[in-house]
Amino acid sequence: MEKIKSTILDIDYITHKNKPVIRLFAKEINNDKQREIIALDESFEPYIYILPSNDSKDIEKDLEEDFDIINLEWVIKKDFQIEKKILKAIFKHPQDVAKHRDSIRKLDSVKDIKEADIPFYRRYLIDNDIIPMDEVEFSGEFINSYETIKSKDKSLKILKLNKAPQKLQNKYQKFKILSFDLEVRNPNGMPNSSKDPIIMIGLASNFGFEKVISTKNKINSSNNSFIETVEDEKTMIERFVYYLKKHNVDIIVGYNSDNFDFPYIKERAKINNVELDLGVDGSGIKFIRRGYANAAAIKGLIHVDLYLVMRRYMALDRYTLERVYLELFGEEKIDVPGDRIWEFWDSDSDELDKLFDYSLDDVVSTIKIAEQILPLNLELTRIVGQPLFDLSRMATGQQAEWYLVKEAYKDNEVVPNKPAGIDLSNRDDNEGGYVKEPEVGLHENLVQFDFRSLYPSIIISKNISPDVLVLDDVENLSNYYVSPEHSYKFMKKPKGFIPSVIGNVLNERSKIKKQMRETDDETQKKSLDVQQQALKRLANTMYGIYGFSRFRWYSFECAQAITAWGREYIKDSMKKAEEYGFKTIYADTDGFYVKFDSN
DNA sequence: GTGAACCGGGG
DNA sequence: GTGTACGGTTCAC
Numbered sequence: 001m002e003k004i005k006s007t008i009l010d011i012d013y014i015t016h017k018n019k020p021v022i023r024l025f026a027k028e029i030n031n032d033k034q035r036e037i038i039a040l041d042e043s044f045e046p047y048i049y050i051l052p053s054n055d056s057k058d059i060e061k062d063l064e065e066d067f068d069i070i071n072l073e074w075v076i077k078k079d080f081q082i083e084k085k086i087l088k089a090i091f092k093h094p095q096d097v098a099k100h101r102d103s104i105r106k107l108d109s110v111k112d113i114k115e116a117d118i119p120f121y122r123r124y125l126i127d128n129d130i131i132p133m134d135e136v137e138f139s140g141e142f143i144n145s146y147e148t149i150k151s152k153d154k155s156l157k158i159l160k161l162n163k164a165p166q167k168l169q170n171k172y173q174k175f176k177i178l179s180f181d182l183e184v185r186n187p188n189g190m191p192n193s194s195k196d197p198i199i200m201i202g203l204a205s206n207f208g209f210e211k212v213i214s215t216k217n218k219i220n221s222s223n224n225s226f227i228e229t230v231e232d233e234k235t236m237i238e239r240f241v242y243y244l245k246k247h248n249v250d251i252i253v254g255y256n257s258d259n260f261d262f263p264y265i266k267e268r269a270k271i272n273n274v275e276l277d278l279g280v281d282g283s284g285i286k287f288i289r290r291g292y293a294n295a296a297a298i299k300g301l302i303h304v305d306l307y308l309v310m311r312r313y314m315a316l317d318r319y320t321l322e323r324v325y326l327e328l329f330g331e332e333k334i335d336v337p338g339d340r341i342w343e344f345w346d347s348d349s350d351e352l353d354k355l356f357d358y359s360l361d362d363v364v365s366t367i368k369i370a371e372q373i374l375p376l377n378l379e380l381t382r383i384v385g386q387p388l389f390d391l392s393r394m395a396t397g398q399q400a401e402w403y404l405v406k407e408a409y410k411d412n413e414v415v416p417n418k419p420a421g422i423d424l425s426n427r428d429d430n431e432g433g434y435v436k437e438p439e440v441g442l443h444e445n446l447v448q449f450d451f452r453s454l455y456p457s458i459i460i461s462k463n464i465s466p467d468v469l470v471l472d473d474v475e476n477l478s479n480y481y482v483s484p485e486h487s488y489k490f491m492k493k494p495k496g497f498i499p500s501v502i503g504n505v506l507n508e509r510s511k512i513k514k515q516m517r518e519t520d521d522e523t524q525k526k527s528l529d530v531q532q533q534a535l536k537r538l539a540n541t542m543y544g545i546y547g548f549s550r551f552r553w554y555s556f557e558c559a560q561a562i563t564a565w566g567r568e569y570i571k572d573s574m575k576k577a578e579e580y581g582f583k584t585i586y587a588d589t590d591g592f593y594v595k596f597d598s599n
Numbered sequence: 600g601t602g603a604a605c606c607g608g609g610g
Numbered sequence: 611g612t613g614t615a616c617g618g619t620t621c622a623c
Contacts, residue, residue, distance in 0.1 A: 012611095013611090046612065047612095048612075091612090094611075094612050095611075095612080096612090097612040098611080098612055098613085101612075115612085116612060117612055117613080118612060119611070119612060119613075120611080120612060121611095122612090123612075181609095182609090182610080183610070184610055185610090186610050189610095190609085190610065191609080191610045196610080254609095255608075255609075256607090256608040256609045257609085258608095259607095259608065259609065260608075260609035260610075261609075264609090264610090288611085288613090289611090289613075289614060290613085290614075290615065291613095291614055291615030291616080292614080292615060292616090293615065305608095307607090307608050307609085308608090311607090311608090318607090318608090319607075319608065320608070320609090321608085321609090336610095337610095338609075338610045339610075341610060342610085393615095395615085395616085
């Protein structure tokens, strides 16, 4: 039996002999061998939870019929803190869940079904407490081949697991990141991948490698050492594939690469008859439907589209690469207008030379942005426990939700379903924080007050959580926190699910801040700082999950209660300050400015 | 005034 | 893939 320490980059499942097989794409990041590993787990089975109705005496008999359920088991799970006897139904294949869940839900003996919409690979990570981008220990046997893996790469190891991977101590890991960018010759409007050829492929990395592959070279041969001139577009694409494999890249980043670069190069590769077998298993680029947009996915090579990521981290009017770069680094990029690139290319003059510099500048800027933002995303990946590929495409609310799904599993709580068919049209938007418009003028001697993490603190101190919210009349009000304005009642005991999760997040953050103060190692300090930021973000997002109607823990009452208490706190504090002779100049949500009024 | 349609990023 | 974005603005009537 082999025992191998390795880092899980990605996960999916395949079907083998009609059964699902989990595939973990891993690499020996902290080991000189740097081998790529596909670990296979054939033992994991899809399941859902079934809540029996009041008339449930025939439930087991009902479920025996035609639902491809291979096993039924009574388990005890908490549903909003209340322990219940629930049926766990195990299926042969994840697709059987999709096929039968609606008919099962409609049975008279069934009240509701739960956790029937959690993707199989996410279920695997949650149930086995496996953290992507962290090191694990695999135990299993190497096998020579596996039907569905067609890689020609001899160094690839395929490992058949005989138990789930074991978590190891979290270690700092340096990933190899490469950015890429295409320039194309498009004289007629926007690029058309069936007609307009790729003229340059730019590559830059966090390990010293920089290159522009092109069919031309600079006219002036100075400063052109980064250029590799090849004979045709076909060779250009082949070299792109070659460098990605040669450098054993872990993460590939682009800017709008889900929508432009990857679809474009895939089409050009097809036209030029080049095999784009970038996947560890020998597969190509797949486009995964995410709503109306596609995400470009490569097996075992994590693709992060920074455009999507940056849109979430900055509030800008536009999110062009130029704009984002300027905002982050205060420097202008080399600019060539998109509609003139073909003219620069055709000019065979100084303008062509400028186009080469522009191409390099694009990928260098992209890698700089990646180095700035990926550490935070790697930390969030570890906290949330879902793959970086997925996490980088999630809204912050979704990140918080998957974190809660993971925590619910640990607490033996059943995960609430996504709200269905809530009519929001006759419901007012929740009133936000208190804002006092600033008094016009130049003010001196201002004093600033602000509440530290106002909303997370309120959630914890008032135990605001849907599982302890009571809407019926109660006998003894002193057992409840009662919200201002709407008088919602939250039980003082037990602690609500979400307040306890936020409490854990904030405690973890305090621990990390303490470690930060105690260490003199600058690299470690930086890494800890990123971790505490990630935890702060997560805590602050928990308020949002109450307010958006498509989230599992949606609760309009909780959202209202939080902001109502927030307004009360800030107004009370302003009033106190005014009693001491201060005058409020400006206030917004969690803080205000006052000045001493000498009159 | 209202709901449908479009747009972002990329060249 | 145990799935189907999103929020803001402009257009069309």
